[in-house]
Amino acid sequence: MSQSTTINIKDQILNGIVKENTIFKLALSLCPSIAVTNNLKNGVLMGIAVLFVQVMVNITISLLRNVIQPKVRLPIFMLVISGWVTVTDMTMAATVPDVYKQMGLYIQLIVAFASILARAEMFASKNKFIPSMADGIGMGIGFLFALTVISFFRELLGKGSLWGMPIVHTKPVLMFILPAGGFFAVGILMAFFNWIDARYMKKSSHAAH
Amino acid sequence: MNSEFIKLFELIISASLINNFVFTRFLGLCIFFGVSKKMETAVGMSITFTAVMMISAAMSWVIFNFIMIPLDITFLKIIVFIGVVAGLVQASDTIMRKVAPGLYYKLGIYLALISTNCIILAVPLVNAGEKYSLLQSIAFAFGSGIGFALAMIIMASIREKLELADVPAPFRGLPMAFVVTGLIALAFTGFSGLITL
Amino acid sequence: MEATKKEHQLIVSVSPHVKTDETTSRIMWSVSLALLPAALAGVYFFGLRALFITALCIVSSAVFEQLYFRMVGKKSAVGDGSAFLTGLLLGMNMPASLWSFSPFTVHVPVIASFVAVVITKQLFGGLGFNVFNPALIGRAFALISWPKAMTIWSEPTAAFLAMDAKTTATPLGILKEEGVVKLLEVFGDKMSLYMHLLTGNRAGSIGETSAIAILIGGLFLLYRGYITWHIPVSFLGTAAVIAWVFGGKGALFTGDPIVHLISGGMMLGAWFMATDYVTSPSVRKGQIIFGIGCGFLTMLIRLKGGYPEGVMFAILIMNCFAPIIDRGVKSKVFGAVKQNTAKENK
Numbered sequence: 131m132s133q134s135t136t137i138n139i140k141d142q143i144l145n146g147i148v149k150e151n152t153i154f155k156l157a158l159s160l161c162p163s164i165a166v167t168n169n170l171k172n173g174v175l176m177g178i179a180v181l182f183v184q185v186m187v188n189i190t191i192s193l194l195r196n197v198i199q200p201k202v203r204l205p206i207f208m209l210v211i212s213g214w215v216t217v218t219d220m221t222m223a224a225t226v227p228d229v230y231k232q233m234g235l236y237i238q239l240i241v242a243f244a245s246i247l248a249r250a251e252m253f254a255s256k257n258k259f260i261p262s263m264a265d266g267i268g269m270g271i272g273f274l275f276a277l278t279v280i281s282f283f284r285e286l287l288g289k290g291s292l293w294g295m296p297i298v299h300t301k302p303v304l305m306f307i308l309p310a311g312g313f314f315a316v317g318i319l320m321a322f323f324n325w326i327d328a329r330y331m332k333k334s335s336h337a338a339h
Numbered sequence: 340m341n342s343e344f345i346k347l348f349e350l351i352i353s354a355s356l357i358n359n360f361v362f363t364r365f366l367g368l369c370i371f372f373g374v375s376k377k378m379e380t381a382v383g384m385s386i387t388f389t390a391v392m393m394i395s396a397a398m399s400w401v402i403f404n405f406i407m408i409p410l411d412i413t414f415l416k417i418i419v420f421i422g423v424v425a426g427l428v429q430a431s432d433t434i435m436r437k438v439a440p441g442l443y444y445k446l447g448i449y450l451a452l453i454s455t456n457c458i459i460l461a462v463p464l465v466n467a468g469e470k471y472s473l474l475q476s477i478a479f480a481f482g483s484g485i486g487f488a489l490a491m492i493i494m495a496s497i498r499e500k501l502e503l504a505d506v507p508a509p510f511r512g513l514p515m516a517f518v519v520t521g522l523i524a525l526a527f528t529g530f531s532g533l534i535t536l
Numbered sequence: 537m538e539a540t541k542k543e544h545q546l547i548v549s550v551s552p553h554v555k556t557d558e559t560t561s562r563i564m565w566s567v568s569l570a571l572l573p574a575a576l577a578g579v580y581f582f583g584l585r586a587l588f589i590t591a592l593c594i595v596s597s598a599v600f601e602q603l604y605f606r607m608v609g610k611k612s613a614v615g616d617g618s619a620f621l622t623g624l625l626l627g628m629n630m631p632a633s634l635w636s637f638s639p640f641t642v643h644v645p646v647i648a649s650f651v652a653v654v655i656t657k658q659l660f661g662g663l664g665f666n667v668f669n670p671a672l673i674g675r676a677f678a679l680i681s682w683p684k685a686m687t688i689w690s691e692p693t694a695a696f697l698a699m700d701a702k703t704t705a706t707p708l709g710i711l712k713e714e715g716v717v718k719l720l721e722v723f724g725d726k727m728s729l730y731m732h733l734l735t736g737n738r739a740g741s742i743g744e745t746s747a748i749a750i751l752i753g754g755l756f757l758l759y760r761g762y763i764t765w766h767i768p769v770s771f772l773g774t775a776a777v778i779a780w781v782f783g784g785k786g787a788l789f790t791g792d793p794i795v796h797l798i799s800g801g802m803m804l805g806a807w808f809m810a811t812d813y814v815t816s817p818s819v820r821k822g823q824i825i826f827g828i829g830c831g832f833l834t835m836l837i838r839l840k841g842g843y844p845e846g847v848m849f850a851i852l853i854m855n856c857f858a859p860i861i862d863r864g865v866k867s868k869v870f871g872a873v874k875q876n877t878a879k880e881n882k
Binding site for chain 2: 158159160161162163164165204205208209212213215216219220235238239241242244308309310311312313314316317318320321322324325328
C-alpha cells in the first residue's frame with residue numbers, strides 16, 4: 131500500500147485531467163463550460179474557483195469521513211459543499227467585483243455540480259487525506275484546463291483578443307462569444323478530443339500487437 | 340390588476356422563449372444532454388421538473404421573505420435554497436410512492452435527478468435577486484419549466500432522427516448534441532428583443 | 537482514374553439513397569433552374585458584385601463539400617447539385633455589398649458556405665438528414681457574426697460594373713424604424729411602392745427583391761410537381777392575415793398585407809426555403825401546420841421583435857419543430873396501435 135502512494139498521487143492527478151476530464155469526457159458540470167467561457171479571464175477564474183472548492187471539499191470530507199454517519203452523508207456533503215461555495219462566492223465578490231458581476235450566479239451554482247458531489251461520495255469519503263487532496267487537485271485542474279481551452283478559443287475567435295488584449299485585427303467572428311457559438315465551440319472541441327483519443331487508441335493497440 | 344397580469348404573461352414568455360434557460364443561460368445542461376435521448380424520458384422529465392420547480396420557487400420565496408430577510412441571513416441563501424430543493428425532492432419522492440405509485444413508477448427516476456439540475460436552484464436565486472413577488476416568482480418558475488420542456492422535446496425529436504444518420508465518428512453522441520443545441524440557439528436568437536422587461 | 541473506377545463499382549452498395557439518386561439530383565437542378573429568374577433579377581439590379589457574391593457562395597459550397605468527402609473518405613456526391621443549390625440560395629440571401637475589399641468582407645460568404653455545407657448538412661450525416669435549412673443557417677451565422685457587414689444594403693440600379701454604391705435602408709427597415717408614412721414618402725405613392733417591390737427595384741438581399749421573378753420560379757416548381765401548395769399558401773396566407781389585422785397603426789384591420797408579402801425575404805422564404813423536403817414535415821397536414829407557424833413567427837418578429845425581418849428565423853425555428861410535427865401527425869395512426877400492444881403486454 132505505502133510503496134505505491136507516490137505513483138497513486140500522480141495517477142490520481144492525471145486521471146482527473148485526461149482520463150476523466152469532467153467536461154470533455156464525463157460531460158458533467160457543463161453549464162459553466164459555456165456560460166462563463168466567452169472570455170479567457172472569466173474562464174480561468176471560474177476554473178480556479180471550482181478547483182478551490184473541489185480541493186477543499188475533498189479535504190474536508192476526507193478528514194470527516196470517520197465521523198460522518200453513512201445514513202446522513204449526502205445532506206452533510208451538500209452542507210460542506212455549499213459552505214465552501216459560500217466562502218468562494220463571498221471572496222470573489224470582495225476581490226474581483228467586476229468579474230463577479232458577470233458570473234456571480236454561476237459561482238453560486240457550483241453547489242449543484244454533480245462532479246464535486248460525485249468525487250466526495252466516490253473518492254474522498256473512502257480515502258485518506260493526501261490521495262483525496264490529489265484527487266481534488268486532478269479533477270479541479272482538469273476542469274480548469276477544459277475551461278481555459280474553451281475560453282481561449284472563444285475569446286480569440288469571437289473578439290480577436292486574449293485576456294482583454296487585442297491580438298488579431300481583422301473582423302472577428304462575433305458568433306463565438308454568443309450563446310450559440312459557445313455550444314459550437316464545446317461541441318467541436320469535444321469531437322476533436324474524441325478524434326485524438328481514437329487515434330491514440332489505434333496507435334496503442336497497434337503497438338500492443 | 341391588468342398590468343400585473345400582463346407582467347406575469349411577459350415573464351412567462353420571456354423565461355420560456357427569449358431568455359430560455361438552456362439556450363441563453365446555459366443552465367440545466369447536464370440533464371438536458373443526459374435525458375434528451377428519447378422522447379418519452381424527455382417528456383417525463385419535463386413534467387416532473389416543471390412541477391417541482393414551481394413548488395420549490397414558492398417555498399423558497401416564502402422562506403426568503405418571511406424568515407431570511409427579517410433575520411438578516413440572506414447571505415446563507417445558497418445553503419438554504421439547496422436544502423429546500425433537496426428536502427422537497429425527498430419529500431415528493433416519499434409522498435408520491437405512497438399516494439400515487441403509478442405516477443411514481445413513471446416519473447420517480449427523474450425526481451432523483453432533479454436535485455442535480457442547476458435550473459431548479461437558479462430560479463429561486465434569480466427570484467431573490469430580482470425581488471419578484473410571490474406570483475411573479477411562480478410565473479417565472481413556470482415559464483422556465485415550459486422553456487426547459489420545449490428545449491428537451493425539440494432536442495429529443497432531433498436526436499431520435501439523428502440516430503439513423505451517418506454522423507462522422509468523432510461527433511457521434513454528445514459533440515453532435517452540442518452542435519445541434521448551438522443551431523437551435525441560433526434559431527432562437529430571432530426571439531431576441533421581443534419583450535423588453 | 538483509379539478513384540472514378542472505384543466509384544462506379546461502389547455505386548450500388550455505398551449510399552442508402554441509390555434508388556433516388558437520380559431523382560434527387562434532378563430535383564436539385566430543377567430548383568436551381570427555378571431560382572434563375574430571381575438570381576438574374578438580383579444581378580440586374582445590384583450589378584456585377586451580386587454575380588460575384590453568388591458565384592463565390594456556389595464555388596465555396598462545392599469545394600467544401602468535395603473537401604469533406606475527401607477527408608472522411610466517402611464517395612463524392614457533389615454532382616447531385618445539392619451543394620450548388622445551397623450555395624445559390626445562400627448567395628441570394630446575402631447583400632451585394634459584401635463584395636468589398638476595404639473593409640474586407642469577402643470572407644463572409646466563404647465562411648457562411650462552410651457553416652451551411654459542412655456543419656449544417658454533412659455533420660448531420662449528409663443530404664436527407666439535416667434538420668435545418670443549410671443556406672438559412674449559413675445566413676443566420678453570418679448575420680449574427682458580422683451584423684454590420686450583413687446589413688449594408690446598396691441602392692439598386694447603380695451602374696452595372698460599379699463596385700460600390702450608395703447605401704440605403706430596406707423597405708422593411710424603413711417600416712420598422714420610421715413607419716409606413718415614411719415608406720410611402722420614399723417610394724412616392726402606394727402604386728409606385730408596389731411596383732418597386734414586385735419588380736425588385738429596392739434594397740435587399742441579392743435574390744429576394746424581385747417578387748415576380750420568385751413567383752415565376754415558384755409556380756414552375758408547383759407546375760412540375762416538385763413542391764405542393766401547402767407550405768407556401770399557408771405561410772403567405774397566415775402572414776397576410778396577421779399583417780392585415782395587426783399590421784396597422786392603432787386600429788385593428790388596417791394593416792397592408794401586400795407590402796408585407798412582397799417585401800423582405802417573404803416570397804423567397806415561402807417558395808424556396810420553407811418548402812425544402814428534408815427540413816419540413818412530410819405529411820400534408822403537417823406541412824400546413826408548418827406553414828402557419830412560419831407565417832405567424834415571421835409576423836411576430838417583424839411587428840414585435842428586435843429584427844426588422846423575421847422570415848429566416850421563423851423558418852429556422854419551425855425547422856426545429858418539423859420532426860415533432862411529423863411525429864404528432866403520424867402518431868395518430870401508429871400511436872394507437874402501439875398503446876394497445878403496450879397494454880396487452882402488461
